Amino acid sequence: MEVENCYGCGGCVAVCPTGAITIIEEVEIDAEKCVKCGRCELMCPAGLIRIDGSQR
Amino acid sequence: MKIEDEYDVVVVGAGPAGSMAARFAAEKAGVLVVDKHREIGSPKRCGEGLGIRTFSEFSIPVDRRFINQDxxxxxxxxxxxxxxxxxxxxVMGYIIERKIFDKYLATEAVRAGAAVMAESYATLWMEDGKLKGIKLRRQGEELDIRSRIVIAADGVESQIARQMGLNTTVNxxxxxxxxxxxxxxxxxxxxxxxxxxxxxxxxxxxxxxxxxxxxxxxxxxxxxxxxxxxxxxxxxxxxxxxxxxxxxxxxxxxxxxxxxVGGFLENMVKDNLLVVGDAARQVNPIHGGGISEAMHAGRLAGTTVAKAVKEDNLGILGEYNEEWWSTKGLKLKKVLKVRNFTEKLDDEDLDYLATIWSGEDLMEITRGNHKTAFKKIVKHPKLLKWVKNFL
The missing domain is CATH 3.30.9.10 (D-Amino Acid Oxidase, subunit A, domain 2)
Structure with a gap:
């Protein structure tokens, strides 16, 4: 799960219920923690996140 | 700059909340501020409007280096x-330049005695459920830094509070x-x-x-x-x-x-960790502004920490939480109640309110004083029903 050209606003991190996302220089999504709820996709102001098989 | 092995306080994040906390804590404590960004104040996530009141409340000079427009x-x-x-x-406020403004606040923290280090990513250092300090990653190097107190000012994406076991997830x-x-x-x-x-x-x-x-x-x-x-x-x-x-x-x-914009972190202190600013969801729920809120919280957290270190009594850190919820936090809760009303409004309702409300009414609403404005809603049955809960 790669997020290209992320602005680093942190919205996805705040809405993630399992703490699967971190942003240092780039977004990192921990596939083991991700529950594919799709909240991060919904939240991203630029629509950059796509989670394979998410509930959205 | 040499980073020491141990500080009284480490502040994670050098936005307005973190720099204010550091500045006031540094009056009585040894303080290190770290920020993951290469440049403090950038990238900004902000419309850059700041009311004149905040300038006077914090004795900020009207310095044209960080003011764009009156x-x-x-x-x-x-x-x-x-x-x-x-x-x-x-003049009722300014459009500031965050890149310069945030550096000014960080500089004030340094002038008060704090040390600031950019491009440094911190995670919480815990051992047997006890807070030991932070683990810092900077330029390929990893450092363990002991500290008695950690202030999480790491923004909306705060991980520090989460690592302490506080639930900061927002819907x-x-x-x-x-x-x-x-x-x-x-x-x-x-x-x-x-x-x-x-x-x-x-x-x-x-x-x-x-x-x-x-x-x-x-x-x-x-x-x-x-x-x-x-x-x-x-x-x-x-x-x-x-x-x-x-x-x-x-x-x-x-x-x-x-x-x-839709709610706050209720409990902002756990053991020796304090949470401030966007990390604690301290934002005005009507307009989404958070600079002033962050600075108030930072100052309060910083003074509480300074007192705790001076008296060598970390048991009083909870005073930050209590004091916030009886002052600024209490006001913000009132504004949140109004948000719960405004977010239900459809376009027709908004058009109607624009015929009965003045600019002054709207200003007062954003400050949590909604009574005068709400009393003007007399000829609109649906809205009247909603506002009854507020009067």
């Missing part, structure tokens, strides 16, 4: 285009999803006023803003509810394309942000 009031546009405006004779419904262009070559009226555009077709449960930085340059941005299907970018691009004077403007900068 602002005299606001124009609010209802969905049908009706304008409600309020203009003062004197997308309670977040605003924002994007902003700094535009120039634009032609818009009253470039000494804030312009706020409301409407569920324009910005669902949020607003579009034009915050002027010069006569032909402005932050043009949008915040929409975080659970809307289309993106913030979609709505902002649409708005700009439909507005003469903006459509031909150039884009100097693109900024994106997410703002926790």
């Amino acid at each position: 602002i005299y009031g606001s124009v609010i546009y209802a969905p049908n285009g009706r304008e409600v405006s309020i203009r003062y004779d004197e 997308p419904y309670d977040m605003d999803s924002c994007i902003e262009y700094e535009m120039c070559g634009i032609d818009y009226k009253d470039m000494d006023m804030l312009h706020i555009f409301l409407g569920n077709k324009i910005a669902p449960r949020g607003y579009v803003w034009i915050f002027p930085k010069d006569d032909d340059r402005a932050n043009v941005g949008i915040g929409i509810a975080g659970d809307v299907g289309e993106t913030a970018k979609y709505y902002l691009d649409k708005f700009i394309a439909e507005h003469q004077g903006l459509a031909d403007g150039s884009i100097l900068e693109v900024n994106v942000g997410s703002v926790p």
